[in-house]
Each structure stands twice: as structure tokens, then as C-alpha cells.
Amino acid sequence: MTRAESLLAYVGAHHPMNLRGLEEAREVSPADWDAVAEQFLGWAAGVWGAEGWQERCIPAFVRFSSDVIFAQARYEADGHYENSSFAECNEHVYSQRDVMDDYLWGVFITNFCWSHHMELSLFFRDRFLARLPGAPAIVEIAPGHGGWGVWALSNRPDARLQGFDISPSSIAIASSIAKAAGVADRVTYTERNALDLATMPTASADAVICSFLIEHLEDPGLLVANIANLLKPGARGYLAGAITAAQVDHIYEFKTESELVVLCEQHGLRVVETLSVAPKRTLRKAQYLPRSMGLILEKAGRTT
Amino acid sequence: MSTIEQLQSVFRDVFEDDDIAISRTTTARDVAGWDSVMNVTLMISVERAFSLRFKSGNIAGLKNVGELVDLIDRLKASA
Numbered sequence: 121m122t123r124a125e126s127l128l129a130y131v132g133a134h135h136p137m138n139l140r141g142l143e144e145a146r147e148v149s150p151a152d153w154d155a156v157a158e159q160f161l162g163w164a165a166g167v168w169g170a171e172g173w174q175e176r177c178i179p180a181f182v183r184f185s186s187d188v189i190f191a192q193a194r195y196e197a198d199g200h201y202e203n204s205s206f207a208e209c210n211e212h213v214y215s216q217r218d219v220m221d222d223y224l225w226g227v228f229i230t231n232f233c234w235s236h237h238m239e240l241s242l243f244f245r246d247r248f249l250a251r252l253p254g255a256p257a258i259v260e261i262a263p264g265h266g267g268w269g270v271w272a273l274s275n276r277p278d279a280r281l282q283g284f285d286i287s288p289s290s291i292a293i294a295s296s297i298a299k300a301a302g303v304a305d306r307v308t309y310t311e312r313n314a315l316d317l318a319t320m321p322t323a324s325a326d327a328v329i330c331s332f333l334i335e336h337l338e339d340p341g342l343l344v345a346n347i348a349n350l351l352k353p354g355a356r357g358y359l360a361g362a363i364t365a366a367q368v369d370h371i372y373e374f375k376t377e378s379e380l381v382v383l384c385e386q387h388g389l390r391v392v393e394t395l396s397v398a399p400k401r402t403l404r405k406a407q408y409l410p411r412s413m414g415l416i417l418e419k420a421g422r423t424t
Numbered sequence: 425m426s427t428i429e430q431l432q433s434v435f436r437d438v439f440e441d442d443d444i445a446i447s448r449t450t451t452a453r454d455v456a457g458w459d460s461v462m463n464v465t466l467m468i469s470v471e472r473a474f475s476l477r478f479k480s481g482n483i484a485g486l487k488n489v490g491e492l493v494d495l496i497d498r499l500k501a502s503a
Contacts, residue, residue, distance in 0.1 A: 136451070136452045136453050137452045137458060137459050137460045137462075137463050138459075138460050139459075140459045140460075141459070141460060182460075182484055183481070183484040183485075185460055186460060186463070186464070186480065186483060186484035187480040187481070187484070189460060189461055189463075189464040190464050190467070190478075190480040190483065191480065192464075193464050193465070193467075193468050197468075368480070399461075401459070401461045402461065403461060403464065403465055404462075404465050
């Protein structure tokens, strides 16, 4: 049995409410899903062992998914996200190591086990990674679990990656996944606030990746300015964000896709391509459609 | 009316099926359409019916209706 088959069997046996979602994710592209699931779960097995990955990762994914849907229901009822400041999120999530570890492994699995995130993963791979120049120097802002950057290195054996994250939990998990994936020699993770422009390199990156950080910030413009600052002229960035999609630590509420587009354009980044995706099933009588959006950006100027 | 009798009324309303009969051993496998999204719809309806408020972490680990009944009773007792 492959790990992907094992995942489906485990969820069917222990978490049947979540099986439909996995089947929807696989239906996006069965061959791709089988390959991506096998790859991501292989890394999880490299960290937690051939048996341990299921007990560690799948309940975390189930808890995270339940929490997200629950937060969306509260959002529908209240008309606003639960928290509105970094301080609140820090108290409830970021400062609690156990909560953070569980959260990160849960998010890691969503990359291919939520149908709309599976769609975004393929967009990231096929429309962004595949078009980067040779031997790209990639910077990842807030890698979190590290899955996006490690997947980038797996898809692009010629690439190197520098990751900056404020969270020690993220650095530890991303490093462990990079080691399990066999790409540790091409990645360095540094514990640093990537939004502190003064400490970050300037115009040095061939590519920047920043997935699902922007909605966690009080000032999203600062992040976009940082992406623009990091990129070489003509280089490309990948930004993913959430739109009317609640989560306990989402604080900036983007209402429309165009808000993200305009924000990037205001900071000198041309929006080359976008993909906005939504879950296949939503809450009954929901006012808001929770979306995830991927944007491929290009900094003005000529590639050197 | 007992908690499980009141809960059955909530189930019938949420799943729009007047024939649903639940017991403490009922699980998601026994009710057509009881997936992760409907589970949250169900829990929000339970909150309204019993005038209580779940924490999100309360609900992900519930294995059957019996555990939900026990949780409702605990929350009502501590209110």
C-alpha cells in the first residue's frame, strides 16, 4: 500500500467526516495527487517514522480543518474575523509551542488534502516554479511548515533557498522536513522577522515565495513592500492569500481578489497571473465564499 | 426532554430528514451527508438549541453521539 492509499484508508477508518474532502482533492488531478501526496507524506514519514506519521499528522490535519470551518461559521455569524491583532493571535497560537506544532503539521497536509489548495499547489508548480530562470536563488518569507519551499527545491534541483521565519517552531519543522526531503544542503532557515526591511537583503532574489502570511498581518502592505525589495529587477514572486476565509489567526480581511492585486501594483509589482480557488463544499446558506488566491508577480525592470 | 431527544430534533432539522433516529453509538457513518462541513453546521445548531458555546477544539475529537451528549451535559452543568 502506498502512503497516499494508507492516508485514505486511515481517514476512512478514523475520521470518516473528512474522507469526502480528501476524495475531492484527489479528483482535482488523480495522478498529480497520488504523486504529491506520496512526496509530502514521505517527508512526514522521514520526520516521524514509517508508522508515526499517521498518528502525528492526520489528527492534526483533522483538528486544523475543523477549526477552520468552525472559524468560518463564527465569521458568518459575526461578520468579522475573530481576532484583529497580532497580539491576540500571539496569545492564542504563536506563543504556544504545542499548539503551533500541531497547527503547522495540520497546515502541511492541507497543501494536497484540501481540493482548492491542491489546485493552488499545481498552479505554483506549473505556472511559477517551472518558469523560473536557471539555478534560481529563492527567498521564502515565513515558510511556516516549510512544505512550499521544500517542494520548490524538490521540483527544481538547480535551486537554492533562504527562508526567514519569526517562529522557532517553524524553523524546527521546516528544517526537519528539508532534511527528510534530502534538500537540506540547498536551504538555510533563519529565525528573523522577515518584515523588518532593514535586516533583509535587497534586490538579491531570483524568486520570492510567500504563502498564506499576508492575511495574518495587521499591515499587509509591509509584506508586499518587502517582496518588492527582495526581488531582482524582472524577477518573479509567488504570493498566496486568503479572501473572506476565516481562521483563528487571520486578522486582515481581504474581501475581494482585486484588493490583493491593487496592493501588489501599488508596490511596483506587476501581476502576471492569478488563480482564485474555493472549497467544493461550503457552509449552508453562507454569505461568504472562502477563497485562496495565488498571484504570480514580477518586479519592474529587466532581468540581469 | 432528555439531551439525546432534543439532539435528535436538531439532527432532523440540520439533515432535513424526519426519519433520522440517533443513539449514543451513532457515528458519521450512520447519517448520510454528515461530513466535516455539515458537522460544523450541526454544532452551530446544537449551540443554538442548547444555548451554549463550543470551543473549536471541543468538537474535532468527538467520536459518536454519546460523546456529544456528554459534552453538552458538561457544558450545561458548568454554565
